[in-house]
Amino acid sequence: MYHYFLIFHSYYRWAVLFALVSQLIWLYINQRNNTIFQIKHYQLVIVFTFIYNIQFVLGWLLYLNSPLVTGFWSDIASGVKNRQLRFFGLEHMSMMTLAVLLINVFTLTVKSKINKNGFRYLWKRYIWITLIILSSIPWSFSPLTSRPNLR
Numbered sequence: 314m315y316h317y318f319l320i321f322h323s324y325y326r327w328a329v330l331f332a333l334v335s336q337l338i339w340l341y342i343n344q345r346n347n348t349i350f351q352i353k354h355y356q357l358v359i360v361f362t363f364i365y366n367i368q369f370v371l372g373w374l375l376y377l378n379s380p381l382v383t384g385f386w387s388d389i390a391s392g393v394k395n396r397q398l399r400f401f402g403l404e405h406m407s408m409m410t411l412a413v414l415l416i417n418v419f420t421l422t423v424k425s426k427i428n429k430n431g432f433r434y435l436w437k438r439y440i441w442i443t444l445i446i447l448s449s450i451p452w453s454f455s456p457l458t459s460r461p462n463l464r
Contacts, residue, residue, distance in 0.1 A: 315378040322371040326450065332364045333446065337439055343432040350431025355424055358435070362420045369413040376406050400451065400458040408449035412442050 336358075343354070376382055385392035385402025392398040419438050423431045451458045 315375065315380075318371060318375045318378065322368065322375055325368055325371060329364060329368045332361055333439075333443060336361045337436075337443060340432055340436040340439055344430070344436040347430065348432055349428060350423070350426050350434075352427055354431065355427055358420055358423060362416055365413055365416050369409065372406065372409055382406075397458050405449050405451065408445055412445045412449070415442050415445075 339357075343350075348354075379401065381398060381401045385395075385398040392402055415438065419435060419442075423435055426434050
């Protein structure tokens with residue numbers, strides 16, 4: 314089952330990245346034009362959040378079944394010295410959990426910005442979230458750990 318989750322998680326990341334970049338562009342354009350944040354915009358933010366939460370759940374299912382993570386937690390002293398084990402056992406999941414937690418918190422708090430400038434609020438926060446996510450993906454060119462971009 315782990316192998317199927319890994320493949321789906323790997324391919325679904327591209328949908329998540331597309332959604333994230335699309336959302337960033339949408340937020341930037343609307344905050345630059347001083348668009349008033351309305352309920353229809355909030356509903357779209359919820360759709361984006363749902364996309365991210367699916368990947369988050371897949372990631373946790375992988376984490377709980379991963380032989381790399383099991384290896385990391387079975388000997389933490391050695392695991393923190395091994396870049397691959399440390400990245401997948403600790404860094405990747407910690408940073409992605411933080412990013413999705415922030416996404417969910419900001420999705421809930423932006424509801425109070427309806428009929429105000431919620432776009433500026435989200436834009437400032439999503440820049441940081443995007444940097445957290447992009448720095449925590451195991452890219453094929455990453456110095457932290459190297460995984461194929463497509464499995």
